[in-house]
Amino acid sequence: MFKVKDILGLIKxxxxxxxxxxxxxxxxxxxxxxxxxxxSVNGDTK
Known part of the structure; x- marks a missing residue:
């Protein structure tokens, strides 16, 4: 069985x-x- 802490750890x-x-x-x-x-800037300056 899962403990509540384990389930919370998985979710986290x-x-x-x-x-x-x-x-x-x-x-x-x-x-x-x-x-x-x-x-685009370089293309404009060429």
């Missing part, structure tokens, strides 16, 4: 994993958008 770790994933996605999206921004 799952939420932590989801939070980490969303942070990773945000970072990738930021890097991608800044890359596009730089490319």
């Amino acid at each position: 770790s799952r939420q932590q994993i989801i939070a980490d994933e969303s942070q990773k996605r945000q970072k990738i999206r930021q890097q991608f958008s800044t890359k596009i921004l730089f490319e």
Whole structure:
């Protein structure tokens, strides 16, 4: 049988994993958008 503490621990770790994933996605999206921004700026100056 699961103890309440075990279940809470599982829920917490799952939420932590989801939070980490969303942070990773945000970072990738930021890097991608800044890359596009730089490319468009560089394209205009040529």
